[in-house]
Amino acid sequence: MKFEDLTVHVIPHSHLDLSWGGGYWLCRLASMDVMLRLLNCLKSDPEYKYTIEHVYAIRRFAEHASGSEVDELIEAIRDGRVDVSGLYHGTEENLPGPENLARQFLLGKGWLKRRFGIDTKIAWSMDTPGHTLQMPQLLKKSGIEFYVISCGCAGPRLFRWASPDGSEVLTYTIGAYNLSHFLGLRSSIDEMKKKIPWYLERIRDLINVKASILDDGGDWSKPDLETLNNIRRWNEAGNKPALKISTTTEFYEAVKGDAGGAPLLKGEMPTTWVYTPTHYPNVAVWNRRAEYSLRAAEIMETLRMILYGDGLYPKSEFTRCWEQICRVMEHNWGGRDGEIVGMEREHACRAAYHVGRDILRSAIEHIASLIEPKSKGLAIHVFNPTGSLGYGYAEENIDVRMYGEEFKGHIYLTDSDGNPVPFDLIERIENEDGSLRGFRIGFVAKEIPPYGFRTYYVRDSDVEVDVPSALEAFEDSIENEYYRVKVDGCRVSEILDKVHGRNLVGDGFFELKAFSDRTIDLKDNIGEVLGEEEEGEFRIKRGKAKSKIIIESSILNSHVRKEITLYESLRIIDLSLAIDWRGPKYCQLRVNLPFRFNGKYLYEVPFGRVRFPDKIDYWAPYGVPLRYDAEQIERFRWPNIESLKGLREVQNWIEMREDNYGILLCTDSSTYDFRGCLQHVPLRTVYSCGDPLLFYNRRGSYRWSYRIITGVDINPELEGILFMTPLETVFSWRRDLCRARRKTPKLPHEYSFIRIEDESIIITALKRAEDDDGIVLRAYNASDEERTVNIKMNIPFRRVYEANLLEEPMEEIPSGRDGVRLRFKKWEIKTLRIIT
Structure with missing residues (x-):
């Protein structure tokens, strides 16, 4: 492209980090200063324009500024001189959970529209290191039409980015940010003449439309009229290409006619x-x-x-x-x-x-308090706040005083059909005088209805009732009908899937190793081994409902406690790792998880999943040569991008899938390395972005949890939610909780309020609408196929609408007396507005 035909849109913008330059309050004060400076620039020059990168800045400004100052800013937005991104702030997209990410739009654009009636169509995400798979769909369903990023894509500047459901959003990548500082727009014409042609020549092959963005803004940089003055000087001198101060919306209007010719890119941009x-x-x-x-x-x-x-x-x-x-x-x-x-x-x-x-x-x-038990005995109601049949280990205190003076001395547990249930007597609870007050018991609850409850019953007996259990514990192993876990010394030697006859793990499973790591918080450059987990001791804790192997050891003067737990009649293995970290600086801790399988990795991202390794030809971080010279790159030890391609941030699970078999690892932590054997990276003690004064010591106590599930037909999304959402129990409820109890309906001993027939449809939210009119239900299709499903609702409702992410009704959906029938495209996210 000839530069004479190009128009460079200079877009002044904020980049108001919520921290980084200091604590939250210091950064909030810096943000206020930037916003006040913006108002001065707008008053001083009627041609000045600006883009506010996030709604968070406006929300804080509206809290602390005077009413007249807020009115001035909103008027400038309505007049088109100031643009606002629809995001709440610059979230690290790959890291938050699905609802955390979805609420960014409700707290951002949703608040802006409700408070001031401003319906922004653009979003910015500067300096955010990656972009998640479903972001185009979330942007689209929030009414965002144009997305500007600074890293994640090394391909053409303008492209159409698509989610798995087919949603597209026109996206522009700048390749860096704060370009005006490096190219002299706040300095002099002479510097601009040297650097702007050099810059454009370096990205010539990436410019695929007759317009380009040159951003004017860095970390807490203040609006500056010198940028506009230098643009005028540049154009008056006849320099090419022409520079134009613009808002993001003006740039979007200039390029959206060429959107059809922009390349279509699909997939996750993993974080660097x-x-x-x-x-x-x-x-x-x-x-x-x-x-x-x-x-x-x-x-x-x-x-x-x-x-x-x-x-x-x-x-x-x-x-x-x-x-x-x-x-x-x-x-x-x-x-x-x-x-x-x-x-x-x-x-x-x-x-x-x-x-x-x-x-x-x-x-x-x-x-x-509304449940009517159907059987004799004291009721324990087990609640499941998830969308699938729930299971898990439940604990509850049993107050024997509720039996009165007729307590027979022993208790046993049954399900709602009267079948005895094995339980563990965790603790005998006594009064101050030593008399019996009650017991704390633990038991396995199964098939708890989705968004509902199931009732178990505690009965007393004058003799001890022995309920058989398939859970067994031996000198060096524990097992149930599905798995056997064996240790050799303090090392896990076997996790046997008894159903399929295969040992799941290799040597060194669940063992810790520490490496030298003298790089920054971005780079992957593991050095020599600093320490390995030392031999310790193990013991086995036996129970009828739960048995566990407890291993205590140490690494680098840090105490380590690991637990491996099996349950009666549950096809899961729970693991936990606790460490009191007292290790050195310049260290990286890793947990080895060498599973034996020959297949592909899948991992969860918000509202989706990604196969590893995935083809991501266009993936890259900042345009490094544009931002740093060779000396700076060496000082910062910039990341080896090829090595980082083996690292990922994951959500609740990683699945190792073969043709007819799967191993699912659920996790409550995010950083994993997929190269070689799977490794969890729980902590590092390095320094921050090349500055040795900004050091992470990280001494303290930490705990991480995992779960292993194997089989042929595993639903990883539902299992991940169940892993993160434990069952809840209620024993001796208080009937005085509701003064209007007589007016409320009685509930049976087992009930489901909302149920979806197809387990591929995952509900992520059920809440009251922001405007208090009805409730909101959000769900997505976790499959590669279109699904038509019935959502059965055992709650009163009048109408159902499909809504956007801002909870605004768009179209009424025909509904029956007890629910609604919906069609989901593959990986489609739907938000329903239910009028009750």
Whole structure:
């Protein structure tokens, strides 16, 4: 392309990191300063234009600025002089869970539209290191038409990016950001004359339309009229190509006519910052726990609200918690005051998790007060806040005072059909005088209805009732009808799938190894071995419902505790790893997971899955030569991109699939290396982006959990959700919880409020609508085939609409008396607005 025919759109923009340059409050003050400077620039020059990269900045500005200042900004947006990206902030797209990612649009564009009536059509994501598979569909279903990124694609500048369902969004990649600083737009015409032609020549083959973006903005850089003045000087001198100050919308209008000729790219753009979660290991784990805690709480509290008909719903608490955990997933991990920011992030996630737990407990206790047990004995109601038949190990305290003076001395447990159920007597609970107060028991609950409950019964007996169990424990092994786990010393020597007759693991399974790692938080460059897990001791804890092998050892002066657990009649193996880390600097810890299989890896991403290795010819990080010279690249030890292609951020599971067999590994942590044998990377003690003063020490206590499931027909999405969402139990409920109990319906001892016939359809949200009119249900099709399904709803409703991600009704869906029939395209995400 001749540069004489090219128009370069200079787009001034914000890049207001939520942390990195300091703690959250310092960065918020810097953000306020940028916004006030923007207002001054807009007043000083009527031709000045700007793009605000995220709605978060406007939300904070609206909180702290004067009413007149907020009005000035909103007026500039409505006049088209200022653009706003529809995203809440610059999230690290590959890391958050599906609802965490979806709420970015509700908290971003949704808030902007509800508060100010502004319906933005553009989104920016500068400096975010990767872009997840389903992002085009999420953008499309939020009304976003144009997406600007800075890394992830080394192909043509303008392209159509498609999700697996076929949704497309026109995307432009700048290849870096803060280009105006490096090309002299805030300096002088002489510098611009030297650098702009050089830059354009280097990307000549990538420019595929007659317009290009040159961005003007970096970390907390302030709007500067000198950029506009230099554009004028450049054009007045007759230099080519022509420069034009623009908003993102103006650039989109200039290129959207060429969209049909833009190449179509599909697939995930994996993050090149795959190691960043290892800097704050507790943050990544607690963020995931918090998301699933909030999802379960929203579901059960919504059902409680419908049953009681009281309209009470803790919307402000939920909103605050979602804001907290969404903010934590912003792409900056580390930086100045990184230790402080890390503690803030962990506290925010833990707080959101516990708020979710509190609301969930209240909801299920209220629902339990409506259940009419059908059998004698004391009822234990087991609740399942997921969309599939639930199972798991449940624990509950049994208060024998409820039997009165007639307690016979022993208890046994039955299911709702009267069949005895094996249980573990975990603890005998006594009063202060030593008399018996009760027991804490644990048992395996199975086939708990989706979004519902099942009742078990505790009965007393004057003799001990012996219930047989298939769970066995020996001197060096435990086994049930599905698996045998054996240890040799403190090493796992065998995990046998008894059904298929195969040992699942190789040598060194579940063992720790530490490597020298003197690189930055981006690069993969493992050095010599610093330490291996030392021999320790193991013991076996026997039970009728649960048995476990406990291994205690050490590595680099750090105490390690590992547990491997089997359950009576469950086809799962649970593993946990706890470490009190006291290791050195410049170290990377890895967990070896050498499974024996000969097939392909699949791993979960938000609302989807990716096969590894996947063909990603266009994948790349920043346009490194455009941003750093050779000396800087050597100082920063820039990532070896080929090596990073073996590392991925995953969601709840990794599946190892052969033709007629699968091994599923569920996980609550994100960073995995797929090269050679599978390895989990839980933590690193390196420094931040090349600055030895920004160091991650990471001393402290950590815990990670895993689950192994094998078989032919495994549904990994549902198993991953069940892994992250434990069953809940209610024993001696309080009947005074609801003063209007007589007006509420009685519930049977076993019930499902919502059920989907096809297990390929995964529900991720059931909540009250943001405008309080009805409820919202979100689900997606986790298969490569179109599905037509019935969603059965045992709740009263009047109408059902398909909605967008902002929860705005779009089209009414015909519905029957007890549900609705829907057609899902492959990997399609649907949001329903249900008017109750």
